[in-house]
Amino acid sequence: MTAAPAAAPAGNWLVRFYGSTIGRKVVMALTGIILVGFITIHMAGNLLVHQGAEAMNAYAEFLKSKPPLLWGTRIVVLLAVLFHAHAAITLSRRAQGARPDRYAGLKAQASTLSARLMRAGGVLLLVFLVFHILHFTTGTVLPSQFVDGEAYQNVVRSFSIAWVTIFYVVAMAALTLHLHHGVWSLFQTLGANHPHFNGARKKLAWLLAIVVPVGFVSVPIAVALGLAR
Numbered sequence: 105m106t107a108a109p110a111a112a113p114a115g116n117w118l119v120r121f122y123g124s125t126i127g128r129k130v131v132m133a134l135t136g137i138i139l140v141g142f143i144t145i146h147m148a149g150n151l152l153v154h155q156g157a158e159a160m161n162a163y164a165e166f167l168k169s170k171p172p173l174l175w176g177t178r179i180v181v182l183l184a185v186l187f188h189a190h191a192a193i194t195l196s197r198r199a200q201g202a203r204p205d206r207y208a209g210l211k212a213q214a215s216t217l218s219a220r221l222m223r224a225g226g227v228l229l230l231v232f233l234v235f236h237i238l239h240f241t242t243g244t245v246l247p248s249q250f251v252d253g254e255a256y257q258n259v260v261r262s263f264s265i266a267w268v269t270i271f272y273v274v275a276m277a278a279l280t281l282h283l284h285h286g287v288w289s290l291f292q293t294l295g296a297n298h299p300h301f302n303g304a305r306k307k308l309a310w311l312l313a314i315v316v317p318v319g320f321v322s323v324p325i326a327v328a329l330g331l332a333r
């Protein structure tokens with residue numbers, strides 16, 4: 105008599121799912137949704153800069169006065185970034201390993217270009233994020249422009265330096281491309297690829313790709329124009 109196979113632990117299913125190509129794409133889509141949600145809220149909060157120092161600093165103070173909210177968000181965002189990047193790197197390695205030469209047609213070239221742009225933009229955004237946290241959260245990279253608890257003044261002082269403003273504007277341009285292609289693709293991954301939805305899908309991808317980065321760059325631009333000082 106053969107023994108019945110032992111029931112697989114529930115965790116195994118998740119590990120196998122993440123090991124599969126579709127599982128990794130779903131993880132990219134879901135972590136992408138988390139990150140889009142975070143940056144949309146973050147951008148809306150940053151618009152308080154346009155209301156002046158009191159409004160912006162009170163908002164930053166409010167966030168710091170709620171450690172479970174602050175740390176919960178930090179942990180979720182960090183995990184989302186790590187899984188998003190890991191899934192992207194491993195999927196792209198798999199696709200490169202599997203791509204047969206006979207698909208070197210125009211269509212494949214076009215998708216390779218957008219895949220390349222996603223990869224290069226993703227790396228730039230990752231570098232931006234590390235710099236950004238060392239800049240505005242810990243004050244490590246430009247310590248002379250940073251005073252803990254002075255979010256508004258930190259922003260104004262930093263964006264008075266031309267290269268900092270240029271770096272942020274370039275990173276937000278990369279965010280436009282990344283969001284446009286990313287939002288469009290995540291619907292595909294989650295199965296919402298139907299002629300009936302595709303018009304709305306395209307509009308949402310453009311809307312997020314324009315509104316979020318433009319809202320973000322309005323801050324350094326306001327400093328450059330002397331509207332925030």
Ligand code: HEM
Pocket residue numbers: 143146150164165167178181233236237240241255259272276279320321323324
């Ligand atoms: C022009 C664009 C941006 C500006 C002006 C900006 C501004 C800021 C400021 C002032 C803070 C510190 C807030 C505080 O002291 O309480 C901050 C924190 C942060 N930002 Fe941005 N941000 C920008 C774009 C982004 C983008 C695109 C991302 C995501 C990819 C991002 C992710 C974060 C994160 C993770 C933190 C750390 C929050 C924390 O744990 O304290 N930011 N940002």
